[in-house]
Amino acid sequence: MDNWPWEPEYPVSKYPKELFRHASPIALGNSQRAYPDKHSILELPGELRNQIYQYITKSPSPLQVRYRGLGPYENRLYLRLNGQLRIPINLFLSCRTLYHEAASSFYSNNTYTLKPDNTQETHHSYIEIASIFIVRLGSQAPWLSKMELDVSSLSGYRFHQCYEGHGFAFPFNDRDDLFEVMPILRAIWNRNLTVSVTFTKLTDASVRGHMLRTKCDITAMTAIFQSICQGQLELRRYGEQLRAVALKRDGSGGILSWGTTQPPLGPYIHRKRRFQANPDYLTDFIAEENGSRLKLVTQRSTPLTLFTLPESIQERIYSMVIQPIEGTPIDLDIDTKFRCGLDHVNRHFYHTWRDKFIFENKFVLTMTTKQVQTTFDDFKYLRTFLRKTYVRISSYSCGRPDTVTARIVTRDKDRRRPGPSYILRFETNGAVSLADVRINVLPLVMETSTTQATKNRDDSDVDEARH
């Protein structure tokens, strides 16, 4: 149980690693008394010492974890505790023994409260602040006993959703009924903590913060969170594959976001991580008995079909059909139509895949002759084929005619298109050397002038003689 394959918290966050640095643990050992001839608190029985520590370290009200920083131009995060307690720093600094005893009392006897900071543009995810708080406690984290998170005065979901490698774990930003908890779950699971996390409704006195109108059942939410921590649904065992967990604020359940090794392409792909959140793989779970019992929703109302598969899988299937790895051979003397499979199934496919089929496919165009000296009939079939692969325009004012032409010969090195290859085949009765064949080539050079040429042989003109 101690060696879970959990990644460290910091790659999950968009924030730098430095935010998650915590103080080194104080070395264990027996403190030496400075004045052995005088009385020491350490001579008192443990029960009495604990009583004293409680008097000193226990706050009558929860300690509020205040934070600032992490603005759009600031990567530092400042945390401090605020409450009706003067933190006995001197007691902590007296000696190692007193530190361990007093600090454990300080963390285990107090409740630590976080509330979203709606008054400042901190650009952070509220739940990530809570997880950073645990991470920064370092070796003191196991003493942590109670945490309270205010979920009643949150701004809209998009202000506190969690960053996940190539964007956000969930493919929506308007679900104000959700509250993501994955960062704090990771922090707890990574350290095997037994901290009790409670969701609360605190008074939001901020002017700019607004209360969400969605129903918020904090009792049920707390019960659900505790159920997850206690091992229901066995989420912990999924390790990196589980990318995000969101609770529904009405206490009816939540949503899980699963990672895949091949997520849909996005602008911020995090290539170092094996699993990345894939918005096509979400699983709902429902809470029964007021959150104490969780159940995955696995039953589908209708069976999956090709059209109801997750979008990323659909795209992979279509891509394999429309862009076969082996290329698409076309014999220009026989073929009069593209064999483009799905392309003409319906209007959606045509608009979505037509350009990809034509401009990102590897066509091998073959022309055959039986003559040794030939014009290949002025390459008329090739001319028809190539000229039709452009988008024609009938109006000069509002068309986009140049985009397609430009695509054919783009020099974009990152997305180099394969381009067509051309085979001129000679099928003669007698033996003919390649040096003896003659081709009137100017029409070919003109018609293929927009085909991207490269230094290698990917885009090539193949002359072949067969006899």
Next chain:
Amino acid sequence: MTSSHTVTLHKLRLNILLAILSDVYSDPRYLHPYNELPDFWINGFGDVVQTTAVTDVSCAATGAWQPASSLVYNKEAGEYHISSLHPIDYVYRNKGCGVHSECRYPYDVHYQLFPFRRMTKQVLPYLMHCLDGAGLKGDGVFTG
């Protein structure tokens, strides 16, 4: 028995351009603006081995030299207008600059539209541009 040889498009274009330059500029006399290119014959290795002068009086606007753009002839005015400008012409002519569907053109417009009716003074710079934009350094005409 089958034998094959592969020539890159870039190499083939280069061979043809060198052959055109050699053919056109080997004669120091004045090059007429409407001179038409000869046929260039290559062997199976992509080398230009033969050049044949065109015997026709004028290259027909059909077959290999049929314009990619659509032209409509107005009998009364004896002029043409371009009903559909092909993307090749659109890009090559600076995004259709100076071309409009309402414009009327003389027959000469055939020489200014791809594939330029074999006219030397149009084909030569066009192919030079293609070579520039053939995946090598330099700004090509079709790089969009």
